[in-house]
Amino acid sequence: xxxxxxxxxxxxxxxxxxxxxxxxxxxxxxxxxxxxxxxxxxxxxxxxxxxxxxxxxxxxxxxxxxxxxxxxxxxxxxxxxxxxxxxxxxxxxxxxxxxxxxxxxxxxxxxxxxxxxxxxxxxxxxxxxxxxxxxxxxxxxxxxxxxxxxxxxxxxxxxxxxxxxxxxxxxxxxxxxxxxxxxxxxxxxxxxxxxxxxxxxxxxxxxxxxxxxxxxxxxxxxxxxxxxxxxxxxxxxxxxxxxxxxxxxxxxxxxxxxxxxxxxxxxxxxx
Numbered sequence: 001x002x003x004x005x006x007x008x009x010x011x012x013x014x015x016x017x018x019x020x021x022x023x024x025x026x027x028x029x030x031x032x033x034x035x036x037x038x039x040x041x042x043x044x045x046x047x048x049x050x051x052x053x054x055x056x057x058x059x060x061x062x063x064x065x066x067x068x069x070x071x072x073x074x075x076x077x078x079x080x081x082x083x084x085x086x087x088x089x090x091x092x093x094x095x096x097x098x099x100x101x102x103x104x105x106x107x108x109x110x111x112x113x114x115x116x117x118x119x120x121x122x123x124x125x126x127x128x129x130x131x132x133x134x135x136x137x138x139x140x141x142x143x144x145x146x147x148x149x150x151x152x153x154x155x156x157x158x159x160x161x162x163x164x165x166x167x168x169x170x171x172x173x174x175x176x177x178x179x180x181x182x183x184x185x186x187x188x189x190x191x192x193x194x195x196x197x198x199x200x201x202x203x204x205x206x207x208x209x210x211x212x213x214x215x216x217x218x219x220x221x222x223x224x225x226x227x228x229x230x231x232x233x234x235x236x237x238x239x240x241x242x243x244x245x246x247x248x249x250x251x252x253x254x255x256x257x258x259x260x261x262x263x264x265x266x267x268x269x270x271x
Contacts (some may be wrong), residue, residue, distance in 0.1 A: 001157065003058040006175060007149060011050045015180040018043055025184025049145030051177070055153035066152040067219050075216040077101055079226035080136060082209060084128065086251055086259055087233045091256035097248035098241040101156035105239050127236060135229025144220070150174045150207070151214045151223040163211065163271045171207035175200030188246040195246065202252050205260035206230075208267055 023043065059066050106123050119126075150170050158166040178199050182188060188195025214223040230251070237250040248254050 001021060001154075002056055003149070003153060003157075006176060007051045007054045009034040011047060011056065011177060011182055014050065015047065017094060018058050019180075024184065025181055026189050036131070045145075048142050051149030052145035055149040057133070059153050063158050064153055066148060066156065069219040070221060071218065072222075073217060074224060075213050076222050079222045080132065080201075080229055082213075082226055083133070083135065083230035084258060086230065087237050088249045089175070089259055090237045090253075090255035093258065094237065094241045094253070097254070098244040101240055101242055102270060103240070104174075111213070112200075131232035131236070132229060134232040135227060139228030139232045140224050141219070141228075143231060144224040145212070146174070147214075147220050147224040147227055151210050152220040154238070155211060157203075157212070164268075165207070167208045167211055168204060170211070171204035172200060174207065178203070187252045189246035190243075191246045198247055200251070202260075205257055205264060207262050212267060212271065227269050228242040 023039070025040065037038075048078055055066065055192055058064070090155065103121075150173070155166060156175070158169060161169070177197050178186070182195040182199050183192050186195075187190060188198060210223040210226055213226055214220055217223075219244050234251040234256075237255075243249060246253060250256060
């Protein structure tokens with residue numbers, strides 16, 4: 001499929017150029033500053049939107065309709081809250097593999113003068129609400145770049161194969177597309193090589209949920225809402241427990257894979 005060749009070629013080519021110019025997706029603490037954070041955010045947005053731009057181009061060329069209706073229904077609410085449940089449930093499931101750090105870990109790195117302005121004990125709730133807000137706004141726009149391809153154009157091209165076979169194929173391509181980022185430390189900074197198959201397994205298990213809300217929600221925007229909110233909240237699952245091993249803790253580790261497997265068993269009866 002030509003759109004996939006263009007997506008992988010452009011995405012991986014731009015990442016190679018980024019790397020050759022000295023860019024690092026997971027910079028060391030000494031390299032981290034506001035300028036670096038802005039540059040990485042801009043590059044991440046570009047990387048996420050390459051599939052979307054390719055999808056829009058090929059969809060127009062081939063007459064493929066990608067639904068972008070802004071008519072929320074109850075499945076949009078499911079898309080918005082699903083990441084909350086996935087994140088919160090992954091925390092206790094991480095405890096057999098990592099000790100509890102406590103809510104005090106959330107306050108690390110906050111200057112004392114800013115800390116004094118925060119309502120005591122409400123920071124977990126504030127972070128959760130902030131993640132929900134980001135997931136429905138700026139993160140949704142960023143995630144839409146990916147969703148236009150994977151749950152938009154590609155799903156329309158593979159729809160005739162059926163929900164589950166298409167989910168497996170889309171999930172595999174989506175996970176493989178992340179490979180340069182993962183090898184550079186994204187999501188699994190302490191296990192980049194094992195992180196590539198782990199990411200593919202994660203995207204294989206997450207794709208049915210994204211396809212489900214995209215279909216029932218009647219719009220690719222519903223999938224982007226789930227995707228964007230998950231990007232905003234997943235990091236919380238790594239703040240409250242010690243990061244003993246990237247593959248064993250958090251949403252993208254074993255707890256998240258287990259929870260997504262349970263969801264897919266439930267979904268299997270409905271789709």
